[in-house]
Amino acid sequence: MLHYAPVDEDWMYPNVGEDDCAGGVAGGSHIPTTPHEQAWMFYLPRTCAHCTYPACLAACPRKAIYKREEDGIVLIDQSRCKGYGECVRACPYKKSMYNTYTRTSEKCIGCYPAVEQGIQPQCVVNCIGKIRVMGFINPPAKARADNPIDFLVHKKQIALPYYPQLGLEPNIYYIPPIHADREYLHQMFGPQVDGAIERYRDLERDPVAAGLLCLMGSTDRIMHRFKVERGKAIGYDDKGAELVQVPVTEPVIERAAFDAKLGAIRNNTP
Numbered sequence: 001m002l003h004y005a006p007v008d009e010d011w012m013y014p015n016v017g018e019d020d021c022a023g024g025v026a027g028g029s030h031i032p033t034t035p036h037e038q039a040w041m042f043y044l045p046r047t048c049a050h051c052t053y054p055a056c057l058a059a060c061p062r063k064a065i066y067k068r069e070e071d072g073i074v075l076i077d078q079s080r081c082k083g084y085g086e087c088v089r090a091c092p093y094k095k096s097m098y099n100t101y102t103r104t105s106e107k108c109i110g111c112y113p114a115v116e117q118g119i120q121p122q123c124v125v126n127c128i129g130k131i132r133v134m135g136f137i138n139p140p141a142k143a144r145a146d147n148p149i150d151f152l153v154h155k156k157q158i159a160l161p162y163y164p165q166l167g168l169e170p171n172i173y174y175i176p177p178i179h180a181d182r183e184y185l186h187q188m189f190g191p192q193v194d195g196a197i198e199r200y201r202d203l204e205r206d207p208v209a210a211g212l213l214c215l216m217g218s219t220d221r222i223m224h225r226f227k228v229e230r231g232k233a234i235g236y237d238d239k240g241a242e243l244v245q246v247p248v249t250e251p252v253i254e255r256a257a258f259d260a261k262l263g264a265i266r267n268n269t270p
């Protein structure tokens with residue numbers, strides 16, 4: 001498999017070059033009404049996908065990498081790692097890095113100390129866009145409609161693994177961007193991307209899916225079940241205790257632009 005294996009100086013930047021523009025636009029041009037025809041971009045926050053079949057694990061001659069049975073998190077045992085860098089070369093997602101200071105390889109630890117306490121990883125909890133959710137997925141045949149991850153991946157099929165053709169079964173799923181170049185998205189997510197985008201566009205007619213999206217970022221606890229009823233989305237922990245309730249439609253409050261009492265102009269930042 002060909003990809004960029006960072007040299008020592010780049011160890012902290014395993015994805016160097018991936019954020020670069022593919023081309024320029026003519027000086028003085030503007031973004032037209034359909035931007036994706038001329039220019040498009042999207043962010044893809046990428047962490048280790050804690051693959052079902054991790055290439056990093058298979059490549060390690062020291063057997064320093066293991067996948068935990070209880071939660072599927074893939075870890076590098078720092079005491080066994082001798083820094084050969086085979087995992088860095090093998091991971092097609094470039095998620096293992098060779099640290100030239102410690103002389104060992106490192107990667108995302110899935111925030112396992114938090115997960116063991118029923119808390120979602122920091123990158124999920126801290127996402128200010130509230131676009132992330134972490135949970136446990138079932139095999140397709142055992143998918144439950146009230147499990148948040150099963151719902152997004154198996155039932156609704158709006159969240160897809162990226163580069164599934166690499167065969168590692170990555171356990172990070174993305175709701176694909178709707179305005180990016182379709183050919184590019186096909187390459188990244190496979191042909192299922194067309195249906196996923198169509199269903200995502202239709203979400204306003206699906207209060208259950210819309211409710212689940214509202215639950216994302218609403219609690220730092222891992223949600224094992226959810227339900228949507230009477231305009232409220234409710235998340236539950238593994239014991240069935242309620243974690244959080246959010247309205248599916250945020251109330252809209254209109255206020256005058258000028259606050260006479262404080263003598264200040266208001267803005268619409270919530």
Ligand code: SF4
Nearest residue numbers: 048049051055056091
């Ligand atoms: S994304 Fe890369 S580093 Fe993470 S488990 Fe998969 S192969 Fe290993």
Ligand code: SF4
Nearest residue numbers: 108109110111121123
């Ligand atoms: S915050 Fe935790 S789960 Fe997220 S990338 Fe970092 S180690 Fe991995």
